[in-house]
Amino acid sequence: CSRQHPWFQAYLAGETPYDEYFIEIDPDTDLSAVVRPRSSPLLTSVETNRGVRHVWTTFSDDQIDLNYANPAVLMEMLSILLEYVQHGARIIRLDAIAYLWKRIGTPCIHLPEVHLVVKLMRRLLDAVAPGTLVLTETNVPHKENISYFGDGDEAHIVYQFSLAPLLLDAYLSGDAQPLMRWLQEIREDDSLPPKTTFLNFTASHDGIGVRPLEGLVSEDRFERLIQAVTARGGLVSTRRNSDGADTPYELNITYFDALGEPDGLAPDRHARRFLSTQAVMLALRGIPAVYFHSLTATPNDRDGVQRTGHARAINRRRFTRKELEGLVGKVDSPQHIVFSEYKRMLARRTAQPAFHPDAAQRVVEVGDPALISFLREDAASGQRIWVVANAGAHERRLDLSALPDFQARADLLSGAALESNRGELTLSGWQAVWLTDGDTASGPAKTSEHGITTKR
The missing domain is CATH 3.20.20.80 (Glycosidases)
Known part of the structure; x- marks a missing residue:
């Protein structure tokens, strides 16, 4: 609750029921077990019509915690x-x-x-x-x-x-x-x-x-x-x-x-x-x-x-x-x-059914520490998308046999088609591809300036 909110202002004035809306703690209480998300003081002293009180402030002195036990x-x-x-x-x-x-x-x-x-x-x-x-x-x-x-x-x-x-x-x-x-x-x-x-x-x-x-x-x-x-x-x-x-x-x-x-x-x-x-x-x-x-x-x-x-x-x-x-x-x-x-x-x-939140996902190991690789698959449409990204600054080679039953035909990100029967894909530094083994989905097709290269 904001320090400026009417509820907290009413608490300071001792108005009912707001005088019990916040958590007052004796500053001598052992609070060492409390897990903190901040380095600021957990308790904030405030002047009320009843004298100084110390209220619980998890995040900052201008955000006063409400007493949900009330x-x-x-x-x-x-x-x-x-x-x-x-x-x-x-x-x-x-x-x-x-x-x-x-x-x-x-x-x-x-x-x-x-x-x-x-x-x-x-x-x-x-x-x-x-x-x-x-x-x-x-x-x-x-x-x-x-x-x-x-x-x-x-x-x-x-x-x-x-x-x-x-x-x-x-x-x-x-x-x-x-x-x-x-x-x-x-x-x-x-x-x-x-x-x-x-x-x-x-x-x-x-x-x-x-x-x-x-x-x-x-x-x-x-x-x-x-x-x-x-x-x-x-x-x-x-x-x-x-x-x-x-x-x-x-x-x-x-x-x-x-x-x-x-x-x-x-x-x-x-x-x-x-x-x-x-x-x-x-x-x-x-x-x-x-x-x-x-x-x-x-x-x-x-x-x-x-x-x-x-x-x-x-x-x-x-x-x-x-x-x-x-x-x-x-x-x-x-x-x-x-x-x-x-x-x-x-x-x-x-436009891709395989990117639905319920579509399956599994990691595809490719044997290269620089490459992120996983497969998304939509059971209803049968669409599969193999996502591969090069986290490194230098060119990497992707062995397409890492997913034997997947015949990569196109990159949905660039719109570029891949030649069939290619066993290797070259990814430039920091390049990502969304490979599909079916027809490219409809949508704006534009070849990116950072296209992909295939190699036999």
Whole structure:
């Protein structure tokens, strides 16, 4: 709840029922078990008509946590939930839902009461607004994140938080092995409940969360990723651990600038590298979410950081229409290339049954650490798409016999046909292909300047 909200102002004035809408804690209470997403103080002192009180502030001193253990608060929030639906909301995002419930002596994250509240919201929406989707946002390690599917009775959609940092790590290092291992693990371990899926994304109005990398990359590799981001003008936001130490929580940088180089890249190469990551994200099982500043290849807004004092402002630039048109309208600029190619890529994607959220996905091992490789298949139409991306800067050779029953005929991304009976495909640095063994889907066919080469 905003510090400026009438509810909190009424709390400060001691008005009923708002005097019990927030969580007051004695500052001498042992709160060392609480899992923190920030390095700021957990408790914030405020002046009330009853004297100084210390209220629970998980994220910042201007965001005061509501007391969901108070039935009046829970009912108020359920009423607001229904109001959103009444105004036409089709997807309801439960932001940072993991921290909803507090119980002293516990981590105060993922508590059973949190899952019960999500189930309650889901049942309420299913009853009064069937078809409304619940989307949970929990920037935590993968196994914790997917717990919000429940048994198919909690979220319909869960943010796929591990994807963004793993994909960035792959393209900065030229080594996709951790990403490929993770893709294999989620296929083997995550038997999703019916009618549920992931929200795949690489960027949002927040930073790139790094807690979802826990257990997926080594400490040395993680440190190299941090150094690579800061070398590209990024910032690192931290969280406070129970021992009082601060550790990285998120990387604040635009995804486009994260995929540049400290000494700069030629516009076409920078655009190609970035678009390759997006081609992978768009092709994965789930629903893709494209952040506005990815569509426009926005550079870091360091002026915004200085002006606001907030690290997340680096990825929240506000444009005038004239500025935006100038940015994406300059021919041969990386912004123009990305904007044009991204629109074409989205048009191609929407025409493919194999990219439906329910279409099957399996990893295809190709024996090259630089290559990302997986197959999407739609049972109803029979369409199959073999997605391959080169995370490295140099040319790689793809052995097409890695998928023996697949006769690659065309690349849906470039619109280029492949000669039959070819056993090898050459991928240029940072190139991605969506290979099909059937006819190319209808849609805007244009051969990209970064075409593919086949070799016998």
